[in-house]
Amino acid sequence: MSGLSIAVCGAGVIGQAHIRLIQALPARRGWLKGIIDPMPQAQAQAEMLGVRYSEHLVRALDEWRPDAVIIASPNALHVEMAGACIARNIPLLVEKPLADNVADAFALAHLAEERDVPLLVGHFRRHNPVMRAARDLLAKGGLGRLVSVNADVTVCKPDAYFNVPWRTQSGGGPVLINLVHDIDALRYLCGEIESVQAVTSNAARGFEVEDTAAVLLRFTSGALATLTLSDATPSPWCWDQTSGENKDFARHQGQCYRLCGTEAALELPGLIRWHYAGQKGWTQPLSAQPLAYEPGDPLALQLDHFLRVARREEQPMVSGKDGAATLAATMAVLEAARTGRTVTPARNCQPA
Numbered sequence: 001m002s003g004l005s006i007a008v009c010g011a012g013v014i015g016q017a018h019i020r021l022i023q024a025l026p027a028r029r030g031w032l033k034g035i036i037d038p039m040p041q042a043q044a045q046a047e048m049l050g051v052r053y054s055e056h057l058v059r060a061l062d063e064w065r066p067d068a069v070i071i072a073s074p075n076a077l078h079v080e081m082a083g084a085c086i087a088r089n090i091p092l093l094v095e096k097p098l099a100d101n102v103a104d105a106f107a108l109a110h111l112a113e114e115r116d117v118p119l120l121v122g123h124f125r126r127h128n129p130v131m132r133a134a135r136d137l138l139a140k141g142g143l144g145r146l147v148s149v150n151a152d153v154t155v156c157k158p159d160a161y162f163n164v165p166w167r168t169q170s171g172g173g174p175v176l177i178n179l180v181h182d183i184d185a186l187r188y189l190c191g192e193i194e195s196v197q198a199v200t201s202n203a204a205r206g207f208e209v210e211d212t213a214a215v216l217l218r219f220t221s222g223a224l225a226t227l228t229l230s231d232a233t234p235s236p237w238c239w240d241q242t243s244g245e246n247k248d249f250a251r252h253q254g255q256c257y258r259l260c261g262t263e264a265a266l267e268l269p270g271l272i273r274w275h276y277a278g279q280k281g282w283t284q285p286l287s288a289q290p291l292a293y294e295p296g297d298p299l300a301l302q303l304d305h306f307l308r309v310a311r312r313e314e315q316p317m318v319s320g321k322d323g324a325a326t327l328a329a330t331m332a333v334l335e336a337a338r339t340g341r342t343v344t345p346a347r348n349c350q351p352a
């Protein structure tokens with residue numbers, strides 16, 4: 001079987017990670033056909049790698065006819081670019097968020113389904129084997145019935161991060177940039193989100209955009225979650241700094257998610273299950289049991305999965321609908337904070 005030719009559209013931070021991983025694939029699985037990005041350094045990189053280069057996605061699609069495309073461009077371009085791939089029946093991986101608004105995200109998900117074009121959304125945390133192990137444990141009742149969840153997303157972004165103006169303005173804050181990953185992870189682990197309450201604050205950094213949020217979720221299962229978010233707090237308690245899945249972040253011991261059920265509790269990313277070995281009750285000692293799993297690089301596993309999705313051997317682990325639902329729940333956090341109301345995330349997959 002010959003490998004799939006893959007084009008990468010958008011050769012910025014995450015595009016570079018995709019390019020590196022594609023270049024590392026055995027040729028029988030996949031290979032980099034070309035890079036699409038208007039920046040001169042992208043052209044230089046394409047020349048250096050000996051692959052094709054274009055400034056324009058549509059031109060590249062029509063001239064190169066790649067087997068699959070990864071869209072890693074700015075959010076506002078995702079819908080139009082994904083639409084161009086879908087119109088040509090080309091399987092695609094779209095970086096998160098699927099779109100820059102919920103209606104467009106659902107419309108895009110619907111279009112891909114209607115045209116039967118494989119679409120995977122780049123919420124790569126789901127591909128972390130520890131996530132899969134946790135989900136399997138929950139599915140087989142390893143915690144009993146899920147009751148409550150705590151998730152910490154407390155980090156300290158360096159001051160230089162905010163030299164880029166959009167990161168200090170509405171829409172550029174940690175709810176849409178960071179919390180979206182945790183909301184997707186919790187949807188994956190705990191099921192659909194029924195309602196959202198939230199309070200945000202910009203008091204720590206004083207920018208227009210929020211730096212901190214406290215969020216309450218109710219899942220359709222009835223389980224409740226509390227999420228604490230801040231990008232102004234020196235703290236190890238977040239997925240990026242405790243899971244070790246992204247080598248750009250220092251790794252610390254500690255757990256950032258706690259899931260509690262009627263029979264046991266689970267800490268992540270350590271995959272530590274707490275339960276009563278003997279009699280149940282708060283006067284009794286709990287035992288902590290680290291569960292075994294085979295670690296793996298979630299971005300590389302995502303690419304492996306994408307190749308199978310593009311060959312129609314597997315259904316996307318994060319479908320367009322999933323990406324849209326995660327975006328809807330994340331936008332619901334901002335709406336709940338703005339209005340002071342409890343918000344039901346949009347779930348409509350049909351265009352209006």
Ligand SMILES: NC(=O)c1ccc[n+]([C@@H]2O[C@H](COP(=O)([O-])OP(=O)(O)OC[C@H]3O[C@@H](n4cnc5c(N)ncnc54)[C@H](O)[C@@H]3O)[C@@H](O)[C@H]2O)c1
Pocket residue numbers: 009010011012013014015036037038039055056057072073074075077095096097122123124
């Ligand atoms: N999955 C993740 O964890 C993760 C991490 C980072 C970013 N992202 C997402 O990936 C996307 C890109 O983010 P980034 O941090 O790499 O941004 P970035 O700014 O570093 O890169 C974006 C790239 O897109 C290019 N670009 C702009 N217009 C283009 C066009 N018309 N055609 C082709 N390329 C174009 C830019 O020149 C730039 O090189 C965003 O949607 C972001 O949310 C996802």
